[in-house]
Amino acid sequence: MDEKDLEKREPASASPPTSIPPPLTAEQVFREFGGRVYHLARRMLGSDADAEDVTQDVLLQVVRKLDTFRGEASLGTWLHRITVNAALAHRRKKAYRDEHLVRDPLENFLENGAHGAPIHQWSDQPDEQVLEEETQELIEQAITRLPESYRDIFVLADVEQLPNPEIASILGLSVSAVKSRLHRARLLMRDALAPHFEEITA
Amino acid sequence: MTCRELVELLIDFVGDELPAERRRIVEEHLGCCAPCHVYVQTYRATIKLTRRLPRTAPPPPQLLERLRAALKVMPAPKPPPPGGCFA
Numbered sequence: 001m002d003e004k005d006l007e008k009r010e011p012a013s014a015s016p017p018t019s020i021p022p023p024l025t026a027e028q029v030f031r032e033f034g035g036r037v038y039h040l041a042r043r044m045l046g047s048d049a050d051a052e053d054v055t056q057d058v059l060l061q062v063v064r065k066l067d068t069f070r071g072e073a074s075l076g077t078w079l080h081r082i083t084v085n086a087a088l089a090h091r092r093k094k095a096y097r098d099e100h101l102v103r104d105p106l107e108n109f110l111e112n113g114a115h116g117a118p119i120h121q122w123s124d125q126p127d128e129q130v131l132e133e134e135t136q137e138l139i140e141q142a143i144t145r146l147p148e149s150y151r152d153i154f155v156l157a158d159v160e161q162l163p164n165p166e167i168a169s170i171l172g173l174s175v176s177a178v179k180s181r182l183h184r185a186r187l188l189m190r191d192a193l194a195p196h197f198e199e200i201t202a
Numbered sequence: 203m204t205c206r207e208l209v210e211l212l213i214d215f216v217g218d219e220l221p222a223e224r225r226r227i228v229e230e231h232l233g234c235c236a237p238c239h240v241y242v243q244t245y246r247a248t249i250k251l252t253r254r255l256p257r258t259a260p261p262p263p264q265l266l267e268r269l270r271a272a273l274k275v276m277p278a279p280k281p282p283p284p285g286g287c288f289a
Contacts, residue, residue, distance in 0.1 A: 030269050034261035052265050059269055060276065106210060113204025119237040122244050131254050139252060158252040183213040190248040197247070 024075070026063045033075070034059060037083050043155045044087040046144040050094070054086045061086075080162060081170050084152070091148070100147055105187035122197035142192040146185055153178055154185035203231045205238050212245055 024032075037058050042051035061082060062075065069075045108116040126132070131139070143151060143159075156167045157178070164182070168175045208231055214220045215228050232239050 026273055027270075030261075030266055034265065034269070035258035038261045038265065039256070039258055048262070052262070052268065055261065055265060056269060056272055060272060063273065063276070106206065109204075109206040109209075113206040115205050115237045115241070119240045119244070121240050122247055125247065125251065129254065130256075131251065135251065136255060139255060154252075158249055159255050160257060161253065179213055186213070186245060186248055187209070189252070190245055193248060193251070194244060197244075 023066055024069065026066070029062050029066070029075075030059055033062070033079060037079060040080070040083050040155065040160060041087050041090075043140070043143055043159060044084070044148075044152055045090065050090060054083070054090050057086045057090075058083050080156070080160065080166075084156070084170050088152075102147055102188060105184060105191060108191075120194070120198040122194070123199040125197070138193065138196055139189075142189055145192065146188060150181055150185035150188065153181045154189065157182050158186070203227050205231075205235060205241075208232075208235075208238055209241065212242065216242070216246055216249070 034055060038051055038055045041054040041058075042048065045051055045054065058079070062069075062079070069078075110116055125135070143154065146154060152171065153167060156162045156170070157164065162170075164175050164178050167173075168178045171178070173181075208215075208228055211220060211224065211228060215225065220228065232242060
């Protein structure tokens with residue numbers, strides 16, 4: 001590239017300074033995103049130590065590429081993808097599988113298609129935005145007990161609330177595969193939570 | 203429609219993705235099947251409760267320390283080549 005080319009290019013000062021956000025510092029990345037990344041990794045991997053390892057991996061990756069991001073918005077959407085990939089890679093590295101077999105919840109029906117067990121009402125849950133600690137712990141534990149392929153999708157869909165097509169893209173699955181696994185994950189979660197929430201009728 | 207068939211469709215039913223005719227059949231079944239009626243309520247409740255889980259919280263303090271320490275020993279990023287990245 002020679003001098004003439006440089007002169008033809010729009011000088012950076014032509015854009016108003018306020019439209020270019022200042023680059024994030026490493027400390028800002030740690031504080032702003034550390035919690036989110038940690039929580040997602042923790043739910044996928046089920047262990048504090050594993051979650052810390054993955055969080056370190058991810059945040060240092062981000063810090064190495066800080067000049068690539070124009071402000072927090074573009075970084076946020078990328079973070080889900082790299083956190084999930086880092087967690088999956090961590091599992092592969094550790095080479096332990098938690099793909100324990102569970103009975104397909106759709107098998108819990110009689111020959112004639114009726115429910116295989118009585119279905120009880122749940123008592124009214126308080127409607128406040130923040131869950132009671134006990135309830136939260138219950139749900140977290142139930143999530144950890146899901147087989148991994150169901151757990152990942154359940155966490156991304158119902159905890160992180162990503163749309164199914166995005167989950168499909170991140171995990172390399174079809175949308176229908178995502179939906180099928182998500183549905184089964186929800187049925188398993190429902191079954192796991194039911195004993196705790198069912199109304200005790202006299 | 204059997205109870206099992208209804209449960210198989212539930213994700214689309216609660217997600218409003220069932221074609222109108224299927225939806226009608228599901229609602230008809232729910233109108234006269236108490237177990238399914240409750241089942242659907244508890245399926246919805248499961249989703250609702252899960253959505254209230256916090257997605258973030260302050261990271262464990264030792265993690266921040268660990269990150270800062272790791273940052274100190276990280277190799278410095280390579281400076282851009284002379285003339286800029288498009289040379």
